[in-house]
Amino acid sequence: MLQYIFRRLALSIPTLIAISLVVFGLLDLAPGDPTSQLPLTIPMEMRENIRESLGFNDPFIIRWLNWLELMMVNEPIHLIDSKVGVCLSDMWGSDCATADRIISWQSRSPALDTVYERLPQTVWTLGLGLLFGVIIAVPIGTLQAYRQYSWFDNIGTVVTMLGYSVPVFVIGPIFIWLFSVQNQWLPTFYTTTHDVQWSSWSSIWFQIKQLLMPVTVLTLFNAATFGRFARASVLENLNEGYVRTARAKGLSEAVVMNRHVVRNSLIPVVTLLALSIPGIFSGAIITENIFRINGLGQLLLLSIGQNDLPMVQSLVFIFAALTVLFNIVADVLYGVLDPRIRYD
């Protein structure tokens, strides 16, 4: 298993390099350049110097390799440095303070620092939405399958259908209208400066209130997706021979369902969960836009609008790297949960 994980991780490096070529190449075709935002009074020679200093006149392959080194070597090292408090950069012959990093054109500061600042908001909303979605979906899906074609199943199927047919950008504004415009119960935007004090109830309550709408919207969507999947998975397992055996040897229905059927049905659900985490980042862009959460999705939109290429490249590459990572996690989990699958 460990060998399998290492092999998959090693194999993901060429994939990441290919993805970085696509991402970098695509954005390199962009017509905009950083000097276009500068005042017109700056003479052409100085513009040319600025372009030269930013490395814009190098051939494509050089710029790509430079960027690749920054993204895949310097930035991880810097992250480790700042987290652990040591200075690994010394080993690469550069100073900790002056180590090269990807610089955003917008803020003139390291792009990934902004990313780290905005990560918590995204993780909070997405994580809670996913968690609650699964917690709601699995029992309901199981019960639906157990009582197939009952009134509970039929209502569940209709609600599920509605849940994934009504997009987030329709239900979101309607929620805002209901809970923030008609009744001023919930705030319409997320206050990042709010520092959650775990000792104070009002502080926690404030955080709950500002998370409530985005998390509910995401939960509804996730619950619909996972509930449908859980139901199909349980239905499939209920027809298996081992269920008949379990019932035949006199186990109670509760034991048959909880010990045997649900456990086996969860295997594909967990895989879907790992696989859907990157797709949820797409949802983050929309959710953060609706509820004005300044997370990664909003950062991406902002950077696209400001023509901040280094930031956009970093973000898209991070999303892609997470996709690759969670694909591996899904495969590994599949093997852990299902002993019939062997990777040797």
Add this chain to the structure above:
Amino acid sequence: MTDQQAPSESLTDAALDSGTKAANELGEFRSLKADVWRQFRRHKGAMGGVILLTLVVSGCLLGPPLMGFDTATPDVANANRGAFDWPHLFGTDNLGRDAFARALLGGRISLAVGFVAMAVSIIVGVLIGVFAGYFRWLDSPLMRLTDLFLSLPLLPILLVTVVLFRDPVQDRLGDNLGIFVLMVAIIGGTSWMSTARIVRGEVLSIKQEEFILASRSIGTRPWVIIMKHVVPNVMSPVIVAASLGIAVAILTESAVSFLGLGFPLDLPTWGKLLDEAKDRISLNVWLTIGPGILLSATVMSVNLIGDGLRDALDPQGRSKG
């Protein structure tokens, strides 16, 4: 519907149909086409989906001319009227244009993008799937390409691509046609992967069938075998993928337009209307609910039709939800 028996039977279509009719009366023999239709008709959700989709499509096509509102010129005297203010069912927008008529007009473009992008995605998916499945030397590179596309974060890439290529394509093809072609191309070009995988799998198993061997042995060229024998036989999963693909394409277009990066203001789509309505939600919530209902109804009906088709075309999947 495809007629899977046609390639292997010597009967012509007309003879097969009349034969089916005669045999149906005796209750002995049903063609695949009739069987699928029978199954599909029994699926309540799917029939509901067909009715709903017909309603939305005909409403979008016939509604605006029948209502006779002028949605082109601003009428500031009537701006921001509330919902149910006769004759404006959903009220008017900030320029006094009828919101319901605009939602239906927006539906035309959203539906057109959905159908055309689905067609692009299916064509690309079937081509790549068939080539990967049929020609062994193409299998590995094409499947690696599919894997690469699957691990790209699609919405961010889509947003970036729209922004980068909007101006050049619009310069070449004109404002409205340019953005339409661009949206269709990128949505189609980023959603073909699942079709390609399914088709490849089907082609790999069909390639082992005896009728392909027979066809090869009489010297049929690969191209003819693919078009005559392979493609018709992989159509069932492709039809299901196509119907679900419409929903994905419409949702993607709406998402991009909602984020303000898709169609321009004067060319409304459901996503664009929802984007505009978001900022006026305290004035008139029906600006959101109107396009929202149309969009959700379309997505739901297409999903229902897809489920029904899957149940009808795939005998093994009939018990699944």
